[in-house]
Amino acid sequence: MRFNGISRFLLSCLISGIMACFFIMVPSFLFGSVSNQDKAIETSAKVVDEISIKKQVINDMQNQTKDNISIFSLDDCFKxxxxxxxxxxxxxxxxxxxxxxxxxxxxxxxxxxxxxxxxxxxxxxxxxxxxxxxxxxxxxxAMPLGLSNYIIDVDLTKQIINIYGNGNVVRKNIACSTGILNNADTETPVGIFKVKKKLVYPNGLKLNNNDGTKETVMYPVQFFSNYLIHSVPIDETHHNNKVEQEENKVEKSKLGKPASHGCVRVSMDDAKWIYNNTPQNAEVYIHY
Known part of the structure; x- marks a missing residue:
């Protein structure tokens, strides 16, 4: 009888141990699987998003092509x-x-x-x-063959910039201000370009506009000829024998609508981020 009692005790301990291991290990396994699955779905969605934006922009441009060698053509567009x-x-x-x-x-x-x-x-x-x-x-x-893994997508209709890189949405809905349509001196060229260089002007780049006005901008990134992505014009003030720079409030208030002389303007903070984070040869998609 004593032996049977000990056996029952040992058996119950064994069963309890097995059950404890089961309740500890199974939830971890289940939740771990769900987590990995979620990551797979999330990664897949990011990749599809980047591929789809390339296809969508290119299709939009091709649909507005009037001949087989002009990537973009519009009655109201001079360039x-x-x-x-x-x-x-x-x-x-x-x-x-x-x-x-x-x-x-x-x-x-x-x-x-x-x-x-x-x-x-x-x-x-x-x-x-x-x-x-x-x-x-x-x-x-009509169309360049290469596609970069980093895209600066400038939507002239919405006046926003979306940035995609290596399967990720890097930045979205950056308010911008591009050139005024139907004016040969101010239109922003439309097409697929590449970042050529980041111009080094620590105290700001002085621009002479076609209308005779002048402006100073920060963080200029060249994507074609003298067309740049840069900050809104800045004002310089002298305080305690130092030159201080701040965004021109009037020009900054125009972000979200066409107002530039052909370049792509963004806020000072966004211009600095694009300047510091955009790789060489990143593609710049500009479209309506």
Whole structure:
């Protein structure tokens, strides 16, 4: 009887131990699985979001194309973006005049056209050189082939910037102010560009606008020719023999609507973030 009692006691201890292990381990296993599943779903959603924004922007541009070599064309838009199809495409000072050759353009270079005449387009390249290029399929193509993992998406209709990088939504709904449509001097060019360089001007970059006005901006990031992403204009004041800089309140209040001379303006904080975090050759998608 004593032996049977001890056996029952040991058996009950064993069963209790097994049950305790079961209740400890199973919840951990279950919750761990759910957590990993959630992470997989979240990661997948981020990747799809980046891919979809690329496709959506490109489709929007293609749907507004009027010919097979202009990436974007709109009746109210003076500036049209093209891409060079091969190395050695010639730019002339005068239409069809070989002796007036200005330079030869490289494959995949962006050019922005301002005028069309006699089968040529008058355009500007990334180095602010302007001249005539023959408009045909041998010289021009509609869409650049490469896609970056980092995208600065500028929506001219909504006047916002969304930034995507490596499958993540990095920043969203940044209020911006772009150029005024239907004005050749102020339009922001539309198309796919790349970040060329971050200009180094610690005390601000002085800009001379086409209308004769001047402004000082901070954190300039060049994406084509003299077109930049930068802060709203700043005011400089002298206080205790020091120069202090602050955002121009009037110009900052215009964020969210077209008001610039062609560049893309954002707040000082957003300009600083873009300047410090945008990698070289990041793609800049500008579209309506």
């Amino acid at each position: 049209k973006t093209y891409y060079i199809s091969q190395n050695g495409v010639k730019m002339y000072k005068k239409i069809g005049d070989e002796s007036s050759l200005i330079k030869c353009l490289d494959r995949d270079s962006e050019i922005v056209a301002y005028e069309e005449k006699d089968g040529y387009i008058y355009c500007e390249d990334n180095f602010s050189v302007k001249g005539w290029v023959k408009k045909d399929n041998n010289n021009l193509k």
